[in-house]
Amino acid sequence: MYIMTLIFHRILIFRHVTTWTLSAPCLGVDSAQLTKSKNPLFTDTGSTKKMDPNYSAQDVARCDLCKTALAHNYCDFCHVNLCKPCIGEHISDDYKKHIIVPILERKSTLIYPKCETHKNKNCKYQCQDCDIFVCSDCAMSKQHKGHEYLKLEELFAKSKECIGKDKEELSRISPTYEEIAIELENQIANLDGEYEKLTTEMSKQREELHREIDKAINQMEKEIGEIKVKHHNILKEHLNEIKQVQSLMQNTLDSMNEIEESNEVSPAIHYSSKVEEFRKLPPKVNVSKPKFIPKQVTREEFSNLIGKLTPLSTTFEERVFTAKKLNTSVRELLDEPEVLNTIETRHVNLRNVACLNEEQIWTSGLTADIKCFNIQGVLHKAILTKSREGPSDIAVDINGALLYSDWKTKRVYKVTDDQTEEIIRLQGWIPGNLCVTSSGELLVIMRSEDETQSKVVRYSASTIKQTIQFDNGQPLYSGNKKIKYITENRNLDICVADSEASAVVVVNQVGQLRFRYAGHPSPTENNPFKPFGIATDSQSHILTSDFHNHCIHILNADGQFLRYIENCDLKDPHGLNVDSNDNLFVCEYSKVIIKKIKYLK
16 A cells, blocks of 8 residues: 555656646646746745745645645645645544645635633634633633624734735835935945045145245245345445545545645645544444244134134934835837827917826916916916016926926025915026926026026925036036926936037936936937937936927936937927826927827837
């Protein structure tokens, strides 16, 4: 009997092993199902499937009793794998307590806690009054008389549902922590460079001070030289006067010697004494030399002269988690994009479009009115800008409020329920185009009043959080007043269409340059690449309007050109926007119409 059983087991093993990759009849499923998460041989860990640690690729689910045959069943009471021949042996001791299920349904039976009072009973209830698990016998006892009970099965189901929701929520929160970690890693990586800039600035100040000190010393040395010449001249002049007197005195002595040695009467009688004249000595000339009096400078005064070094300060800013819509599906580009709607705006030189929701859009041009249309082209409302000039750009914040930048007043406004409030006021800079980020912050691209510089500034409410302007000391963006559209990609890259630079400039969230896209040869047009509008979609595509070539460029997140949208009769495409369903809205500058285009499958 033992030999027959062994032969039977070996036949089963051979049959299952030879047919496993064909149709998997041993499990009653087709081969495609083997790769799905329900298969006990696999666990789903995101984008890749890994072998369940209980069952390796070399030894698929085996019977825990005979250790050789493939397991078809599972005891949900004892938690062991069983082949069909071993089921009888396993349940021979106590048939009633075992729960035999197909192996695909393993662990489907709830494992209740054992009752501490009644050893052979499982606790299937929770006493609300005592807050403990109880079995049916406990529930009937005097100790729990009149108490309220909850079924553990129902509590288990609710807890599982809660765990599922929490798991889903954590999967949404987790990328935010990853972003924070990346941000901190980037800050650490940039730390040496930032402090090197600090020491470079101090070195420049030292060199400047040295130059100023050298200039001052040189000027004083020049003054000393001039004073020395004056001093020398004074003494020389006095010396000359003394020598003249000496010469006159010597002449007088010579005359006196001649008279004294001569016997002539007349010279002696006419002799007049000049001793009194020579006895009166000339005044002494005292010339005070200049003195150098060094300025006594205290350490504090000297430090103030050099400049101040602000101390290291640490502040903690509250982070507000904003759940991002997870993109779980991959959508391919259509071979032939399709125009779904055309909206007549009646603006002058249509430039900007912002999606309020799936049914309404805001539009603006060079006139003072900002209009809201529904998707059928019916005008819903219109507002006027504060300056009565056309806005630089428009956007919609995460709460649905309209934002617009006004180049005339140098301010950014927020419109809620027809009430307009100022949220940003600039000095020395003129606000340009806007982008509301996935976290609800606002990116503003602005230029200096003298049109020599441009930069991107990130605002949280009205507080500046970040400034992006340079790449290794070189400007990232052209400085003139030409329009620069801006958007944020799903990977948090910041994308700017810089028409004057003929490039799309993309930096990461900490402001480091990732790449510049300088266009792609058009098969139908040959005009210079001048990107104006820019937008991104759920697939992290970057879309930019090529104004002079009358088309839209589609790039991937790394700046690789994918294809054009050029067969939709586009004329002078300008501002772009993508709605939540990945429909593209294109402003046609001259025609003053907006086209809604479907370009993804």
